[in-house]
Amino acid sequence: MASLHFRSSDALTAVNENVFAEIEHTTSRPMEYRRRPRRIWATLTSWELRLETASDDEIAQRRKWKADREKREPDTGSITMAERLSQTLSADLDLPKREFGTITADGTRAIECSIRLQVSGSDQEAGQFRHWPKSSHAEEAMFCTVAIQRERMDWLVSELSRRPAVKLVVGFELPAFEYEVDDALGEHWMHKVFYVEPDAAAPVTSFQVILSDDYGTPSLPSANPDGDAEPDDTDDQIDQQPQQIDRFRNATGLPGQAETKQQLVLWIIAGLLLLSLFK
Numbered sequence: 001m002a003s004l005h006f007r008s009s010d011a012l013t014a015v016n017e018n019v020f021a022e023i024e025h026t027t028s029r030p031m032e033y034r035r036r037p038r039r040i041w042a043t044l045t046s047w048e049l050r051l052e053t054a055s056d057d058e059i060a061q062r063r064k065w066k067a068d069r070e071k072r073e074p075d076t077g078s079i080t081m082a083e084r085l086s087q088t089l090s091a092d093l094d095l096p097k098r099e100f101g102t103i104t105a106d107g108t109r110a111i112e113c114s115i116r117l118q119v120s121g122s123d124q125e126a127g128q129f130r131h132w133p134k135s136s137h138a139e140e141a142m143f144c145t146v147a148i149q150r151e152r153m154d155w156l157v158s159e160l161s162r163r164p165a166v167k168l169v170v171g172f173e174l175p176a177f178e179y180e181v182d183d184a185l186g187e188h189w190m191h192k193v194f195y196v197e198p199d200a201a202a203p204v205t206s207f208q209v210i211l212s213d214d215y216g217t218p219s220l221p222s223a224n225p226d227g228d229a230e231p232d233d234t235d236d237q238i239d240q241q242p243q244q245i246d247r248f249r250n251a252t253g254l255p256g257q258a259e260t261k262q263q264l265v266l267w268i269i270a271g272l273l274l275l276s277l278f279k
Contacts, residue, residue, distance in 0.1 A: 009033075010107045020103055020177065033103055033177040037205060038194050040098060044117075044168045047091040049157060053084055082123070082150055087157050089119040093144070093170075100142065102131065103177050103195035115142045117170065119207075121153030127204025129174045131196050144172060146207045159211055171208040 012020040018035040025031060054062070059079055067074040093115040100111045111131070127146040134140040148156075160166065176194035186192055196202060 012103070012105055012107055014105060018175075020105075032180045033108075033195060034180055034183060035175050035177045037173050038176045038178070039171060039173050040093075040095070041169065041171045042093040042095055042117075044091045044170060045094060047089055047160070047168065049160060050088045050090065051157075052086045052088075054086065059084070082121075087121055087153055089117075089153075089156065089160070091117045093117055097189070097191045099191075099193045100131075100176075101193055101195045102198040104198060108195055109198075111140065111142065113140050113142060115144055118143065118145045119153070119156070119170075120147055121150035122147035123150065125149060127172065127207055128201050129172075129196070129204050130201040131198055133199050144174075144204060146172065146204055148207065156209060163211070163213065165213075167210075167212045169210040169212075171206075171210075173205045174202050175205075176202070 009022055011023045012033070013023055015021050015032070020033040021030040022032070023030070056079065060074070063074045095115070100115075102109045102111060125147055127144070129144050130142070132138065132141045132143070160168070176196050178192065178194055182192065
């Protein structure tokens with residue numbers, strides 16, 4: 001059963017790929033569900049680390065699949081440690097103030113399953129948030145799958161193995177719909193419901209990890225109304241006792257990285273032009 005926070009709509013019309021509008025309305029204009037980046041934070045109360053080794057046949061098959069995608073001949077060189085060993089962090093996300101639903105032209109529907117997080121190391125960074133509808137073979141499910149740089153995955157596995165009592169907080173961003181009134185008037189600390197399209201995948205645009213030693217219970221970093229959240233003030237939100245806080249932020253190859261580089265270049269050019277005026 002959906003909670004009291006869930007907003008039920010029976011029929012919607014797609015205005016564009018990022019907006020659904022109510023068909024029946026009593027206001028001066030139809031209210032809308034709008035899609036934009038949403039930041040999700042979760043404290044992992046339990047997790048599972050899995051280390052697996054691949055056989056020569058499995059590695060050869062992976063090389064063949066990769067070569068077929070890239071339309072080239074498969075690699076035949078020596079097998080690397082990165083190919084042989086895989087490390088995966090898995091956890092069910094506990095989100096007491098965040099709910100998810102699906103949205104289509106037929107309306108909205110509550111999703112009552114949890115989100116399964118899977119983090120692994122890879123040469124290429126990527127992230128995907130996917131909803132799987134209930135079928136005859138499986139129950140409804142949501143997955144957040146993230147691939148981070150191998151050296152960061154090695155560090156994360158090492159720290160979690162060395163510090164079993166560590167507090168682990170993860171944050172990620174994905175495009176999702178929200179009812180426009182809730183979006184405009186709601187604060188980050190309020191209960192929120194986000195909506196995703198069913199049986200579809202959305203890109204995870206950034207991924208963050210915060211580890212803090214077990215001296216106090218860390219609070220989640222605050223978020224501004226645009227959905228961005230920086231963990232830089234997390235130290236002030238934890239009990240004032242000596243402790244170690246480790247963190248990394250991992251962008252997953254979306255346009256933001258290129259845009260940041262372009263902005264840096266533009267600032268350098270502007271600075272050079274300004275200097276030339278004083279010569």
